Amino acid sequence: MQGKIVKGISGFYYVHVVESGIYECKAKGIFRQQKMKPLVGDDVEIDIISEEKKTGNVAAILPRKNALIRPAVANVDQALLIFAAASPNPNFNLLDRFLVMMGRQDVPVILCFNKCDLITEEQQQEIAAIYEASGCKILFVSAKKELGLKELQEILEGKTTTVAGPSGVGKSSLINLLAPEACMETGEISKKIERGRHTTRHAELIQLKGDGYIMDTPGFSSLYLPEMEKEELQDCYPEFAAFEPYCRFQGCSHINEPDCGVKEALSEGKIHPVRYENYCQLYGELKDRKKY
Structure with missing residues (x-):
């Protein structure tokens, strides 16, 4: 059977x-x-x-279409990465780590910022500007105000989507709206610690109201980079590609070399500094890892 x-x-x-x-x-x-x-x-x-x-x-x-390590799920079409737009403020370094992990596994990512009702339109544009050239689709939603859900439902229609994100960003609340029959816990506020408690402790496949599935996974607060060479990291930053032909040196790391097309684009505002700073930090982490 x-x-x-x-x-x-x-x-x-x-x-x-x-x-x-x-x-x-x-x-x-x-x-x-x-x-x-x-x-x-x-x-x-x-x-x-x-x-x-x-x-x-x-x-x-049976044969798998794909298999992810973190989150540990199989046969997915795309990943929905949920961060809060505020309260807590998004950790862009953690976000980039997830994008690297999904990029290494050729899984398209939708960036979904919940709690958009807590920030201004200008602040939304500032966040979107960081990732507009990353190749990800970017959405702003509010589970509390039920904003942006129609567009999100359209993106999930007919797909198997793994849903991931840090604890406390409203992930379970959003999933409850997308699949009310799931009756997921949203976590009660602990009177002792006065903060939300993430209640997803295992991966679970949930059928959506339409034609599609979502895989809810436990929240994360840190992510280790996958096993990879430091030279491969730039492939996970698609916005670098257009400027790499202008680097003087073949195999340029875009960090210390002179006449670097990527650094020139950074200085001209064509690459967002948040993305570049994260790239440098992750590159250093991979470089140090290889020493041991």
Whole structure:
């Protein structure tokens, strides 16, 4: 019997079979031997143990379209990265780390800034200007005021989208609006610590009102860069490409070399300084990593 893994918790995999519902399954030992782990989003074959109790074993993982490491999900079309426009202010270095990770896996990213009702139109334009040449689509929404949801729904229509972002940016609130039947926790305000608590503890595949799925994943507060050479980092900054032919040296790192087309574009305001500063920091991190 074939189905799709819609949730994975503590070694149990919940497999949705179109004709007969959801089965609670364990993975067979062969996957451990092959050092392969079933992921949310995987299309799988299962062996039924009990039809009455809806239990079974994951017997085979069907070929994947792709598999992401962070978040750990499979068969996605795009990533929806949610940050708050304010309260808390967006951490652009953390955002760039996620873009590098998705860029390395050829997954298109939609940047979604929630809580847009807390900032002015001018402030929205300032944020958008940072990423307008990054190749990402940029949206400003408000879960609280239900602003911008129609455009977001259109982008998600017919796609399997992994949703990610830091804790406390309203990710669960947005997902509740997109898929009300999911009845997700939005997190209560802790009286002891007086701040929001992110309640997503596992990846979960949720069907949208229209034709499409979203994969909710636990929030993150830090991201390590993927295994890569420092020279590959510039490929994750698409806005550099048009200016690289004007660098004097082939293989220019765009940091210390003279007559650098990218640095010249930066000085002329054609590349945003926030993006360039993040590039330099991440480049240094990759360079230091290779020393050890």
